[in-house]
Amino acid sequence: MSETAQKVISGDIRAAARLISNIDNGLTGVRDILRELYPHTGNAYVIGITGAPGVGKSTLVDRLIENLRKRKKTVGVIAIDPTSPFSGGAILGDRIRMQRHSNDKEVFIRSLATRGHFGGLTLSTRGAIDVMDAMGKDYIIVETVGVGQDEVDIVKKAHTTVIVLTPGMGDDIQAIKAGILEAGDIFVINKADRAGVEKAMTDLMVMLDMGMNNGDDMKWHPPVIKTVAPEGKGIEEVITEIERHRSFIIQKRGNINPRRTESGAREELLEMIKGRIMEEVIGRLEKDDAFNVAVESIRSGEKDPYTASDEILSSHFL
Secondary structure, eight states: OOOOHHHHHOHHHHHHHHHHHHHHTOOOTTHHHHHHHGGOOOOSSSEEEEESTSSSSSHHHHHHHHHHHHHTTOEEEEEEEOOOOOOSSBTTTHHHGGGGTTOOOTEEEEEEEEEEEEHHHSSHHHHHHHHHHHHHHHEEEEEEHHHHHHHHTTHHHHHHHHHHHOTTTTTTTTTGGGHHHOOOOEEEOOOOOOHHHHHHHHHHHHHHHTTTTTTTTSSOOOOEEOBBBGGTTTHHHHHHHHHHHHHHHHHHHSSSSSGGSHHHHHHHHHHHHHHHHHHHHHHHHHHHHHHHHHHHHHHTSOOOOHHHHHHHHHHHHH
């Protein structure tokens, strides 16, 4: 086993931080280390926190960390931040909000930039989760970038997905769109000290009840919880519901590791294959003279990008 893998398994934060950076930057050799770490994964419980920008996800995560640490649980946090238009890195707003946990050796917070990837996550998220899992973290919280209705990718990564809403922002209407209702295991109405919270809660519960009218008693019924994250109100209830959902998963599936199910293993394998195909194909195309010729032809106005892309693909793959 490599020295890096040994250090990560022993809980070395610096080694883990460097490895996650290397994963995010796509450096060669990281796949070999992830192969070594893989047998040591599958034990952490992954919580996804998602919702539109401005609903208070980071403050909620900060309070969840506090609550879990009071329970003597170790915590890893992956905060997906918008990409800086200048450096291409993450804009570290989330880590600033969680700064008070920086001196806690049992809390490891890492920001990743979306780098143009849609769905609220980044292509490096799976690898970062595996690193923190191999470190022995009890819980891994993944906070998505907050792109709104499209961020359902987190459902594939998390055991429990928490959808955060606020009253007065039209989130009751947003929840109807794009399968958000189906994506959430727990719904949190944050900033519950605002006007309109009761209406937002009632509307959301009605919509959830409509989705439950299928006679399936074994289906999870998502709870709706009111919180005021800056004051810590409602956080205990959120943790309680997360634990209840965890018990539900174990009762229904037998364990918490989705890789032990056919659908989980299939999804992960397809994701790995897609990632490798993208890396290989784009890498080869960018080194191909035909690609550079096509770029110049588009720049000069001789060709449109549709024709140029069709020609390159047909010459290589079709």
